[in-house]
Amino acid sequence: MSRKTKAIIIGAGPAGLTAAYKLLKTTDIHPVIIEETDSIGGISKTIDYKGNRMDIGGHRFFSKNQQVVDMWTELMPLQGEPAKDDRMLGRSVPLKKGGPDPEKTDRVMLIRNRVSRILYLRKFFDYPLSIKPATFINMGFKRTVKAGLGYIRSAISKRDEHSLKDFMINRFGEPLYEMFFEDYTEKVWGRNPGVIDASWGEQRIKGLSLSKAVLSVLKKPFVNKNNTKNVETSLIKTFYYPKKGPGQLWETLAKEIEKLGGEIHLNTKAVGFNVKNGVIESVTAEKDGVKENIEGDIFLSSMPIKDLVRALGSGVPQDVKQIAENLPYRDFITVGLLLKKLKLKNETNLKTVSNIVPDCWIYVQERDVKIGRIQIFNNWSPYMVKDLENTVWIGLEYFCNEGDSMWNMSDSEFIDFAVGELCKMDIIDKDDVLDATRIKVKKAYPAYFDSYKDIGRVREYLDTIDNLYCIGRNGQHRYNNMDHSMLTAMEAVECIRTGSKDKSRVWNVNTEKEYHEEK
Incomplete structure (x- = not known):
């Protein structure tokens, strides 16, 4: 190996x-x-x-950053032609008609329709909310009038945005906030939006508002469909998706890294760092109970900030330790459920296999159940399902805290509980369940409350370590999507390549207020 400078990278996620x-x-x-x-x-x-593939949390491949899109399509070529209203890309990408045949190759990126709806009052509402007759019919006359008056009130008198609640009410009005946002957000975070920092809204739903949703409908016949500069990401209608799920792209990338001479060591945990005079000299890595010091010149960390600060040892100031230790996270449970069929009927004009509903996601706003979202993997990619013609493969998503009652349920208890909730909502019949599995994920979502308000102090300290770069979702304690996590890594590498000491460019990824999507 001719390379002399070594970079130690913590974490084999997108960043x-x-x-x-x-x-x-x-x-x-x-x-x-x-x-x-x-x-x-x-x-x-x-x-x-068992041949059915699960996407943990759902990952749409979309970005307004061409560098990210180019990397995706370099690793996995696109199949087919862009949809007529494809607004995903920063510029149009020329495609050969037909593209690679997905039946003949696994390494291909599909172009998928984006359909997400809200289940509320046991009825479907578009997400984002649309101005259609069906919306008002489903809401009913009284709710519609109340929502309209509330929106007018919010447009006339704006709140100071101290919390996520303030942020949402300013954009939708209080009645719509209470109907479509409050309960779902509390399911996700376990906290009322009134105690969640407003910056979460700035990073996740940014400029989206009811007025922009209406404006997008009015402007649709007159806009250049390939111009995405001023299109909110939550209004985008198509996305890219690897044939066999998002993990396929990252597994492809890992193989390419090893082919180019990089090293990837699995089942290896960073448990400590040796820091001297503001520089990390080595990381202590543990595998199978055996610890080893690995020396390096540069360190890029995508591990949770809480764990990173703990691993940096006794030299960390006490206030930084305390803030980092109290940074909150939300954990995640998903149940994969294989069904003969869904009871939900496809009453849209979109065609699907076996005439199931067309949704990728269904956001469950109902107050009498704990489930947050339902994924329908058939609609993400037909290659995610072993028997596409005869089965429906769905993911039931729950948000929790490690150690709480949901987390501590046995797999069989939790699966029975989740199936019961779907039966209660009349989405499935219990007799149609063919198989099920349960997956638990720790620290899936960095949260924006408790000590988060003081995270600037932690960042300030971490930036004093000359050869350390914090990248990715958990590495920055920021609720990024994949493209922004990738961009933090790209910016860090650019700093390293050019010798720049300005790490703000790494931290500033996804602080613009132009676009994003609430997941």
């Missing part, structure tokens, strides 16, 4: 893998990835259960 790939492509630095688990992709991995 860590992107960092390694870019280092190999643009520098002579040798990347070494250490990953705590036995899999590639972080929470963007795909789980194979």
